[in-house]
Amino acid sequence: MSDLILETIGVGKKFGRFVALRDITAGFQRGQLTGIIGPNGAGKSTYFNMLSGAFPPTTGRILFEGRDITATPQHRFARLGIAKSFQITSLFPQLGTLENVRVALQAMHSRYDVWRARTRLHGLVEQAGALLEKVGLWPRRDRLAATLSHGEQRALEIAMALACDPRLLLLDEPTAGMSPEETRASMDLIVRLAAERTVILVEHKMKLVMGICDRLLVLHHGELLAEGTPAEIRVNETVKRVYLGQREH
Amino acid sequence: MGATTLRGTSRHDWMALAVRHRVLLSAVFLLVFPMLMPFKAIAVNILIYGLFAVGFNMLYGYLGLLSFGHAALFGGGAYACGIVMTRFGLPWWLGVIAAIGAGALIAAVMGGLAVRTRGIYFAMVTLALAQCVFYLAYQAGGVTGGENGLRGIVLEHIGPLDFLDPVTRYYVVAAFVVAALFALSRILASPFGAAMEALRENEARARACGFDVRTTRWLAFVLSGAFCGLAGAMQALHLGIVPIEMLSYQTSGTVVMMALLGGMGTFFGPFVGAGLFLLLENIVSLYTVHWQLLVGGVFIACVLFFPRGVWGTLLHALNRA
Amino acid sequence: MEGITLDLLALQIFTGLALGAIYVLMALGMSLLFGMLTVVNFAHGAFYMVGAYVAVALLGLGANFWVCLFFAPILVGLLGMLVERVLIRPLYGRGIDYPLLLTFGLSYVMIEAVRILFGTTGISFDTPDVLVGAADIGIGYFPIYRLFVIGVAAAAVLGLWLFLERTPYGLIIRAGARDPQIVRILGIDVGRVWLVVFGIGTGLAALAGMLAAPLQGASPEMGDSVLAIAFVVTVVGGMGSLLGAVLAGLLVGVVVSLASLFAPEMAQVSIFALMAVVLIIRPQGFFGRAGLMS
DSSP: OOOEEEEEEEEEEEETTEEEEEEEEEEEETTOEEEEEOSTTSSHHHHHHHHTTSSOOSEEEEEETTEEOTTOOHHHHHHHTEEEEOSSOOOOTTSBHHHHHHHHHHHHHOSSOOSSOGGGSTTHHHHHHHHHHHTTOGGGTTSBGGGSOHHHHHHHHHHHHHTTOOSEEEEESTTTTOOHHHHHHHHHHHHHHHTTSEEEEEOSOHHHHHHHOSEEEEEETTEEEEEEOHHHHHHOHHHHHHHTTOOOO | OOSOOSSOOHHHHHHHHHHHTHHHHHHHHHHHHHHHOSSGGGHHHHHHHHHHHHHHHHHHHHHOOOOSOTHHHHHHHHHHHHHHHHTSOOOHHHHHHHHHHHHHHHHHHHHHHHTTSOTTHHHHHHHHHHHHHHHHHHHOHHHHOGGGOBOOOOOOEETTEETTSHHHHHHHHHHHHHHHHHHHHHHHHSHHHHHHHHHHHOHHHHHHHTOOHHHHHHHHHHHHHHHHHHHHHHHHHHHSSBOGGGGSHHHHHHHHHHHHHHOTTOSSHHHHHHHHHHHHHHHHHHHOSOHHHHHHHHHHHHHHHOTTHHHHHHHHHHHHO | OOOOOHHHHHHHHHHHHHHHHHHHHHHHHHHHHHHHHOOOOTTHHHHHHHHHHHHHHHHHTTOOHHHHHHHHHHHHHHHHHHHIIIIIGGGTTSOTHHHHHHHHHHHHHHHHHHHHHHOSSOBOOOOOGGGOSEEEOSSSEEEHHHHHHHHHHHHHHHHHHHHHHHSHHHHHHHHHHHOHHHHHHTTOOHHHHHHHHHHHHHHHHHHHHHHHHHHHOBOTTHHHHHHHHHHHHHHHHOTTOHHHHHHHHHHHHHHHHHHHHHOGGGHHHHHHHHHHHHHHHOTTOSSOOGGGGO
8 A cells, every 4th residue: 555665663772771762663655744753862863863874773674665774884875865964963064055065966976086176077066056046045155064054054954965866855853943934944945845755854843743744753762652644643642641741842 | 275265355366376276386396496495415305205294194184084104105115116126127117106006005904904993093003003014024024125124226317317316316206296296186176085075074974975984084095005105116216225114103103293293184284394394303413313302392392382283374374364 | 833832832821921911001001091081192102111211210329129110100100290281281172183192292202311311222121139030830930020020010900990999089080081070060170180090001101111121121212112012902902991901911912922932923913913803803892882982
């Protein structure tokens, strides 16, 4: 019935004796926008980091388009078609805004060419420009990444993630630390992106994701608490109990 | 360097122009350099050690990898050149090619092990591996001449040029140095150069973009080895002998000091550093045999007060003005 | 190779342990400095050498061997504390490479200073009379002085362990290594803790150098080769791990010793081959915590 782009089968993670994540089996539908939510310390970030290849799980397997990627090193993910944005902004601060995206594009094409001029690589500058246009940063193309505002830096990160033309885009708390306007703009951007590719995002703020996600995964104490459409999650008794009394930010 | 600046002042335009034509500039400078030097005899030494420091700078300056084992690449190149010429009786230019290859090959093996470690381990592991190369050369006396060094490397003529004439010799070595700087300039401007920048700027992001951190570091190590191997060949041709001390820990340390004195991660810094170091050594040793005391002291002061080095400090001041 | 009996092998292993004991003291100091202060001390070999020369100077002033054994490490430890306070302290927080580069420059100054004071040639160092000769240790006769080296090193390791594990000051040092912030919040002067650690680390190097002097004499360059071996031991044992330093130090000593029995020309190279193997199999070393490497 379904076309799963990503599956985790019995995935768990231990840090020393501490169990961060226990036996998560879940599937992500191609083309959907899925949100991973849960209170602080639920294991969202650990789960995200394993999905994006930052570290391997202690137990279980991860499949991308049916292919086992459990032990695949991080640097292969971009070429497989999985891109991520970091929770804490992570750019090349002393490079120009356009160059940031150009380098990300270049990683897809040429990594070890020591002789050709990098500016001669066909179309990379144009493609980088188009991606900046898409996230609304074209006017800022000549600025150093370090001099951009927080919201602009997050947008630049998304442009860099898009550079590998990913079939799966992973976003870790994309609106963390943003002002209300910036949050709204970035939610709009995410909805637009989700129209053309699969997006999984981790979010702490439940209200934000309720409106835009097709499907939600709720984690709690390192376990999968519930799974379903936002409407189903909204009326789920267990989820209510977990979030009861917990103030929303 | 290479970053687009905010204000298009004329000074920045000049700087950009200088950066674009840096190979040409260095060629012109090296052409007139012997006429400016008070101690003409050390002009060739400055060229050779400058090139060695350029190779070292490739790793530390551009990738932040501090190697204390570069003597193995420099000395390895010198031995390769000398062995090809004395043991096999082949022409000098084959010796130079062999030296570049040997530098790259030793770097490939050392780098293959060293890039498995990170941070502070890198310096320790490269130092230890270079000691290993030293002892191997020491033991293989039949080929390398052991502790007496490899003697009898003779190069009198290169075509019509008289290599024994100091001025001619200087310009021959300078030609190789300019060629190497051209290659370096190409590498820095290449896609691989961009990968190195990305890695230095943000390792985690570079990895997420799809750059393989280990392979990038390894390749930079190999390229660094090729430059140092070439410098080693020049040294072998210049001295006519390869002393075993070229492989020693002190040689590795010397290049670290030169690069830091000049300015890490700058294009001309390694040459400035090599020049300052050798001038200091030559002037101080006129008065005392204990020049290392002063050199060590100057280096300590440099680490404490001028971590950008002489050239780096100058560039920084110019960029801010 | 005929004539290599089990007894000979056992004796050679014992010789290796004596050699290893000196490496252990070196590596312990290095590991301590790195684990607590994240300083890689490139002058560690120079402190080792100065340890031997301070003993030479004390002997020259009429002191006996036992006075040297006690005072040389203390004097060098004080020198180490001075270095920490004046030269290293300004570099904390400025990146891990700077202390490394500075101590490298410092080693040049120390070596040259010793050359100026004591000359460039090596100085022989007599073993005290009571430790001359050999004793039957069951598998054959073994030089008493080497037994003594093993004993002193074992006592030093035990003493260090007791100090770190059983004294309030050791507790502070261990806590400070884990999280300097917490120690600061408790109102303890972290700077003083670091000073003491630097003194202990360099003092251990001096003890090693002083113990090595009767075996090989004292020379200004004696620290250079030992520094490289100390690095190998730290890499093999795992940076920042004291247990790793002890085991790896002894292992390296035994490997060198056995290699010089079977293939003398490969004795030095075997050390580095050992390191290469460990790097391939377990890059963080026997007991290294992967986190400390970055």
